[in-house]
Amino acid sequence: MVDVAAELARVLGRKVVVDTDRMSPWTRDQSPLAKVGTPAAVVRATSVEDVVTTLRLASQTGTPLVTRGAGSGLSGGANASDGCIVLSVEGMNQILDIDVAHRTATVQPGVINADLAKAVAEHGLRYTPDPGSRDISSIGGNIATNAGGMSCCKYGVTADHVAALTAVLPDGSVIRTGGSTRKNVAGLDLTRLLIGSEGTLAVVVEATVWLRPAVEEEATVVAMFPTLEQAMRAVVAVTAATTPSAVELMDRTTVAAVNAMTGMDIDATAEAVLLVTYDGASAAADAASSEAEAAAQGASEVFRTDDRVEGTELMSARRMALPALERLGSILLDDVGVPVERLPAMVADIQAIATKHEVTIGTFGHAADGNLHPTIIYDAEDAGQRERALAAFTDIVRAALALGGTISGEHGIGSLKMPFVSEMYGEAEVALMHRIKHAFDPQGVMNPGRGY
Amino acid sequence: MVDVAAELARVLGRKVVVDTDRMSPWTRDQSPLAKVGTPAAVVRATSVEDVVTTLRLASQTGTPLVTRGAGSGLSGGANASDGCIVLSVEGMNQILDIDVAHRTATVQPGVINADLAKAVAEHGLRYTPDPGSRDISSIGGNIATNAGGMSCCKYGVTADHVAALTAVLPDGSVIRTGGSTRKNVAGLDLTRLLIGSEGTLAVVVEATVWLRPAVEEEATVVAMFPTLEQAMRAVVAVTAATTPSAVELMDRTTVAAVNAMTGMDIDATAEAVLLVTYDGASAAADAASSEAEAAAQGASEVFRTDDRVEGTELMSARRMALPALERLGSILLDDVGVPVERLPAMVADIQAIATKHEVTIGTFGHAADGNLHPTIIYDAEDAGQRERALAAFTDIVRAALALGGTISGEHGIGSLKMPFVSEMYGEAEVALMHRIKHAFDPQGVMNPGRGY
Numbered sequence: 001m002v003d004v005a006a007e008l009a010r011v012l013g014r015k016v017v018v019d020t021d022r023m024s025p026w027t028r029d030q031s032p033l034a035k036v037g038t039p040a041a042v043v044r045a046t047s048v049e050d051v052v053t054t055l056r057l058a059s060q061t062g063t064p065l066v067t068r069g070a071g072s073g074l075s076g077g078a079n080a081s082d083g084c085i086v087l088s089v090e091g092m093n094q095i096l097d098i099d100v101a102h103r104t105a106t107v108q109p110g111v112i113n114a115d116l117a118k119a120v121a122e123h124g125l126r127y128t129p130d131p132g133s134r135d136i137s138s139i140g141g142n143i144a145t146n147a148g149g150m151s152c153c154k155y156g157v158t159a160d161h162v163a164a165l166t167a168v169l170p171d172g173s174v175i176r177t178g179g180s181t182r183k184n185v186a187g188l189d190l191t192r193l194l195i196g197s198e199g200t201l202a203v204v205v206e207a208t209v210w211l212r213p214a215v216e217e218e219a220t221v222v223a224m225f226p227t228l229e230q231a232m233r234a235v236v237a238v239t240a241a242t243t244p245s246a247v248e249l250m251d252r253t254t255v256a257a258v259n260a261m262t263g264m265d266i267d268a269t270a271e272a273v274l275l276v277t278y279d280g281a282s283a284a285a286d287a288a289s290s291e292a293e294a295a296a297q298g299a300s301e302v303f304r305t306d307d308r309v310e311g312t313e314l315m316s317a318r319r320m321a322l323p324a325l326e327r328l329g330s331i332l333l334d335d336v337g338v339p340v341e342r343l344p345a346m347v348a349d350i351q352a353i354a355t356k357h358e359v360t361i362g363t364f365g366h367a368a369d370g371n372l373h374p375t376i377i378y379d380a381e382d383a384g385q386r387e388r389a390l391a392a393f394t395d396i397v398r399a400a401l402a403l404g405g406t407i408s409g410e411h412g413i414g415s416l417k418m419p420f421v422s423e424m425y426g427e428a429e430v431a432l433m434h435r436i437k438h439a440f441d442p443q444g445v446m447n448p449g450r451g452y
Numbered sequence: 453m454v455d456v457a458a459e460l461a462r463v464l465g466r467k468v469v470v471d472t473d474r475m476s477p478w479t480r481d482q483s484p485l486a487k488v489g490t491p492a493a494v495v496r497a498t499s500v501e502d503v504v505t506t507l508r509l510a511s512q513t514g515t516p517l518v519t520r521g522a523g524s525g526l527s528g529g530a531n532a533s534d535g536c537i538v539l540s541v542e543g544m545n546q547i548l549d550i551d552v553a554h555r556t557a558t559v560q561p562g563v564i565n566a567d568l569a570k571a572v573a574e575h576g577l578r579y580t581p582d583p584g585s586r587d588i589s590s591i592g593g594n595i596a597t598n599a600g601g602m603s604c605c606k607y608g609v610t611a612d613h614v615a616a617l618t619a620v621l622p623d624g625s626v627i628r629t630g631g632s633t634r635k636n637v638a639g640l641d642l643t644r645l646l647i648g649s650e651g652t653l654a655v656v657v658e659a660t661v662w663l664r665p666a667v668e669e670e671a672t673v674v675a676m677f678p679t680l681e682q683a684m685r686a687v688v689a690v691t692a693a694t695t696p697s698a699v700e701l702m703d704r705t706t707v708a709a710v711n712a713m714t715g716m717d718i719d720a721t722a723e724a725v726l727l728v729t730y731d732g733a734s735a736a737a738d739a740a741s742s743e744a745e746a747a748a749q750g751a752s753e754v755f756r757t758d759d760r761v762e763g764t765e766l767m768s769a770r771r772m773a774l775p776a777l778e779r780l781g782s783i784l785l786d787d788v789g790v791p792v793e794r795l796p797a798m799v800a801d802i803q804a805i806a807t808k809h810e811v812t813i814g815t816f817g818h819a820a821d822g823n824l825h826p827t828i829i830y831d832a833e834d835a836g837q838r839e840r841a842l843a844a845f846t847d848i849v850r851a852a853l854a855l856g857g858t859i860s861g862e863h864g865i866g867s868l869k870m871p872f873v874s875e876m877y878g879e880a881e882v883a884l885m886h887r888i889k890h891a892f893d894p895q896g897v898m899n900p901g902r903g904y
Contacts, residue, residue, distance in 0.1 A: 187885050
């Protein structure tokens with residue numbers, strides 16, 4: 001039997017880590033509860049050839065392979081399993097090209113989202129996908145999970161911004177998918193199949209993404225509501241009448257946590273705060289209309305700013321929601337999506353679940369997409385609380401399904417949501433996904449036990 | 453050996469046509485040159501059960517199965533092969549639901565695109581995908597080819613508007629893909645994999661599509677240019693500065709043909725006419741900016757109208773391009789896409805190809821997407837002309853590839869473009885597509901020899 005770790009070290013030298021202690025930075029993502037094992041080796045790839053070599057060896061030896069980018073995932077998708085190879089592409093972090101005329105950028109998978117956004121901004125362009133993690137998450141990871149963010153309601157998710165991919169198949173062959181044209185109906189859509197596949201099919205080693213022109217005009221509406229349901233009815237009304245560039249929710253628990261962490265002074269007497277932003281030529285007019293709509297839905301306070309600095313500050317406060325809640329205890333972060341008009345029902349369900357299981361839930365999220373992150377706060381040392389937190393997590397996922405929603409809006413299935421896949425899809429769909437995986441990965445080495 | 457036609461007739465009765473003459477309306481699409489064979493039987497399905505029955509029998513007997521909607525395809529994708537079963541879903545033409553609050557419509561595959569657009573317009577909503585064939589093409593066919601159209605430059609192609617599909621696999625099992633939420637990262641993206649797969653994987657029996665609010669403001673700019681290259685440079689400039697809802701090109705040959713057919717009086721002295729439309733709040737301002745841009749790029753005449761009737765009339769003239777050119781002789785319609793900024797090079801190549809092969813080429817198309825339809829006009833009775841037309845067709849496809857483009861922007865590969873698939877993709881990509889097909893269709897009965 002081949003000693004995979006030794007063989008990798010022989011071929012790739014100092015790029016391979018095999019010492020258990022030294023491997024630990026690459027063994028897990030940021031989900032506190034997903035299972036973690038001890039890998040046989042960590043490969044810190046710096047080239048396509050490194051990836052090819054690693055995949056070939058994994059396939060030949062039948063060794064499970066877990067690919068990771070920045071490790072900012074929230075579902076355990078990049079957690080090591082016992083005896084696996086962890087393939088880190090964080091060292092492949094070059095922006096290879098910014099084509100201003102064609103409005104595309106070509107990057108290696110380890111490029112951090114915010115770094116790409118900053119680089120293209122110097123050319124008057126925007127990379128719009130803006131997951132909450134954008135300062136720490138990589139484009140490769142964004143592609144693996146089809147990451148969402150705040151601006152999806154107007155500009156779409158990561159998949160909507162990927163023109164072409166270069167990926168390595170488990171047998172070491174390199175494929176190029178997609179193209180440089182806006183329309184292309186030649187062959188099966190391999191690009192979309194790879195996006196969101198959570199490392200189960202191939203390893204993306206290069207991506208060409210679409211850029212957009214920078215926007216001048218921006219406007220932000222802030223509205224406080226006496227109840228979450230009223231806030232969600234306002235979201236339904238606002239998104240029916242206008243196309244915001246973001247509609248972000250923070251409930252009272254979240255606002256208090258953000259205030260405590262940042263020293264900001266957002267109104268923490270309201271049950272819900274909505275931040276609604278617009279960009280483009282009609283930003284001011286749309287903001288005025290949505291201000292009126294929020295008032296009509298019973299907002300206790302509503303104000304508007306066209307000041308970009310103030311708007312950015314408020315949105316930064318919202319981006320602090322997760323770290324702020326993490327300071328209150330152990331957290332169990334959920335990620336569900338429902339049709340927008342069912343948001344009032346979803347928040348009512350979340351409140352009922354919190355009461356039933358006697359847990360605190362701080363809810364924030366991307367309301368215009370129907371994508372919420374109910375975050376259960378509990379004491380991990382207390383077995384009873386832990387059990388109740390897990391029960392509440394499960395109930396939230398099932399409530400979203402019952403409302404015609406999804407078990408994951410943007411974080412992916414990883415290992416954490418695996419139990420729910422068969423509740424969302426039927427046997428025929430899951431079996432088909434496995435047959436498609438087999439078409440890529442006949443040895444079954446690519447991130448087994450994740451995704452579907 | 454099972455007599456497939458007799459068995460189908462036994463089970464499905466009068467829905468099955470086996471007489472050669474009576475089958476002819478269902479044997480071909482609208483591509484004049486693609487191969488056509490004689491089917492064993494035509495099944496006119498009216499229910500999911502009919503589709504299941506037909507697919508099961510095709511799989512069990514290894515009989516090739518060609519699915520067709522309205523038969524308006526342009527690449528031979530729905531043409532019968534000898535001994536195949538033609539499965540027509542044109543009778544499955546019910547709009548099952550229009551959900552105004554959620555802005556979705558759920559339809560059977562045989563619903564005509566324009567009928568859906570009309571039905572949702574009554575609710576103040578739009579179904580934006582608008583292929584040139586929208587009056588005669590079906591949603592199922594639009595999905596099979598990932599149909600484009602005029603508004604794609606602002607609103608995207610068919611794939612961008614499909615939320616969920618119900619499809620029958622070759623073994624008769626029924627799958628549901630996608631969902632009703634804007635974000636969903638649970639499992640592989642089966643929806644996108646089916647869209648554009650040209651009947652090679654499964655039969656779509658139900659589709660839920662996204663709708664958009666109707667727009668009030670519209671504006672149209674019409675610009676005439678002394679050369680095609682200038683017109684294309686104007687497209688590059690206009691799409692860099694604004695987001696039009698359509699940018700349509702007609703060259704001189706096309707304009708003359710449209711005038712002759714419709715009795716309209718569009719300026720036929722210019723080498724190129726551009727129709728640029730805008731919708732939404734900034735329509736008038738954007739139109740003014742693009743009027744100035746066209747003038748700066750050397751337009752010989754440019755005018756603007758905010759009159760919706762006049763705008764619609766001009767666009768209707770453009771929609772007549774294909775039938776108008778068909779009156780000039782036999783036609784060979786191409787469909788290529790290039791990065792927008794390479795349009796000036798592409799039209800120069802097309803002109804050089806016309807000169808080299810001594811053929812007339814009328815070029816029209818969706819310039820903002822880089823998607824052109826160079827249409828070769830020739831005398832099919834003249835062997836020399838036929839040969840030169842085919843040579844020009846091939847050169848145009850290769851010119852698009854050389855400019856980093858695609859062999860099909862919106863019509864699909866069908867059988868017509870099959871020779872070029874391996875020039876666009878490498879062996880590894882095509883082999884992977886075939887393995888994925890095998891995961892759906894182990895017997896290889898689904899539209900063999902088409903798509904990839």
